[in-house]
Amino acid sequence: MTPEARLRILVVDDDRAMLRSLVDLLEAADWCVETLSRADRVLSTLERFEADVVLSDVRMPGMSGLDLLAAVRAVSDIPLVLISAHGDIPMAVSAMQDGAYSFIEKPYDPRRLLSVVRNAGERNRIQCSNARLRKRLLELSGLDRILIGNTPAILKLRQSILSLADSAASILLLGETGTGKDVVARALHDIGPFAERPFVAVNCALLTPERFTAEMFGVAGGPPGKVQQADGGTLFLDEICACPPEIQARFLRVLEDSAVTPDGGDRSHPVNLRIICATNEDIEKAVSQQRFREDLYFRINTVSLMLPPLRERRDDLQPLLMHFLEKLAPAYEVATPSITSDDLAALLAHDWPGNVRELRSVAQRRLIAARLGHGTISEAINPQVIPEALPTTLREAVAALERDMISRAIQSHAGRMDDVAEALGIGRRTLNEKIVKLGLEKERLI
Incomplete structure (x- = not known):
């Protein structure tokens, strides 16, 4: 076994004979062993010796094993196994409740001791490996740069995203407008097993009822709809509560059958999707008001994440x-x-x-x-909008305000119209219509 692969243990006991006995046993089992005769030096030793487990006597001069347990638990999750000739059941129970991994009485059974410390050390290795993996995923995904902050709510959200990234379960994102539901949806896709597959986002609030069916499910002989485009990847449905009732029923069938039939077609196409939905509405209220199907709600709400408001x-x-x-x-x-x-x-x-x-x-x-x-x-x-001339009618006032806001947004986003539409809270098509109606020249504003 390579030195890096060997489990590492810090043994603490003031009895030299007992310490030598434990070292002989552990080294024969291919452990890397470090020893101390005093518990008050454990924390400083752990800074240089990356132990997988600490094995400590209970009765020692100065700091006892129970005192050591409290000190270690305050700064580390490393497993600590206590060993004592004076132990009894109440002491063992108390130690376990305070965070000890296990409690062994002297004279010890060598096989049991080796079994306990090996299980403790391997568990610690797994936990440390998972922690490093989560940290690496955090770095690779850029979650700490996308979901910036260190408040408990945002830390919990980042960890939830990492935990759910590998899951194919449907996820419902809840939160107010502007909290970043689209960012979270994209992050869930990018760090999961679907990262190389399509990510198709649909804002249900921007699709007219007339166009909804064709956009979502496609038309026979025409280009595939959003559902087919997302096959093998992720379909993100933003503002899901704006989905018309008839589309809800049809979308539920797609989820149940894992297949979609384009309008006017007679052949279904199998699809394998991960569904992420989002809404800033109280979706349970929408269900109770029968604006949203209860069966579809249960289907898309396998896991829900609440995004905290700013x-x-x-x-x-x-x-x-x-x-x-x-x-x-x-x-x-x-x-x-x-x-x-x-x-x-x-x-x-x-x-x-x-x-x-x-x-x-x-x-x-x-x-x-x-x-x-x-x-x-x-x-x-609090920007102050001061028109050059006071409008004489409400229509002129509205037009002046829209002209000013759109002009500012175009300048702010350097002409990137998708960003302009998002900042104004309107669809790209609506933005284009208003630019034409108001006589704005984008090139002159940039």
């Missing part, structure tokens, strides 16, 4: 803002603005109804102001 992640506001400022500053050809105490106060005072999406827009407005040599976060949160 107002519940106030400790994440500053790192999130700095992330957006640093990421977007090169596009605006400005240095990343610093965050003042007044800026931080403005961040914390705002309720962020638009969540992370709103914060990104605030960062963009702050960078636009920086190009002009001024600006604060407070001004970016």
Whole structure:
């Protein structure tokens, strides 16, 4: 066995004869052994000796084995096995409740001791391997750069994504508008077994009832619908509650049959999909109001993830803002603005109804102001829209406001129309129609 593969154990006992006996036994079983005669040196020793398990006597001068257990548990999950000639059942039960892996009485049975410490060491190896894998997945997936923050809610969400990435179960993402449900859906796809397969996203709220069937299921003789396009990969249905009732029934059949039949066709096509759905509505309320089928709800809700609103992640506001400022500053050809105490106060005072999406827009407005040599976060949160001339009718006022907002968004996103539509909360087709109607010239705005 290579030195790296050998299990490593730290043995603590003030009895030299007992210590020598334990070392002989463990080394004969091909363990890498480190010894100490005092428990108060264990934590410093573990910093240089990466043990898989600690085996410690209970009765020792100074720090006892039970005291050592408390000290180790405060900083590490390494298995600790206690051994004592003075142990009794109450002591063993108490030690196990306090986190000891096992308790062995002297004189010990060599086979039992080896069995206990080997199981403890192998379990620790597996846990450490899983921890390294989760860390590596986190680095590879960029989850820590996508879902930025260290509040408990966002840490739990990142771990849930890593845990669910390999699962083929249907997942329902819940949360307010702008919390990043589309980002989570994409992350679930990218770090799972479907990463090399298609990821097809459909915003159900942007499809008209007339076009829904053809878009989702396709038309015989025409291009495949979204369901077929996602075959072998992931189909992400955003705003699932906006799905018309007749489409819900047909989509349920697709899930039950694992097959789709295009409109006007007589032949079904087998599909193998991972389904991820998202909604900012109270879907259970939609079910009770019979706007959403209960059987479909149960089918898509194998696992649900709740995305926290930004107002519940106030400790994440500053790192999130700095992330957006640093990421977007090169596009605006400005240095990343610093965050003042007044800026931080403005961040914390705002309720962020638009969540992370709103914060990104605030960062963009702050960078636009920086190009002009001024600006604060407070001004970016509350931009003042002052029309050149006061409209005389409500229609003119609405048109002026739309013209101003769309113009600002086009400038903020450097003409990237998909980003402009997302920032304004409208569909790309609606955006194009408004640009034509309002007589805007995109080229002159960029």
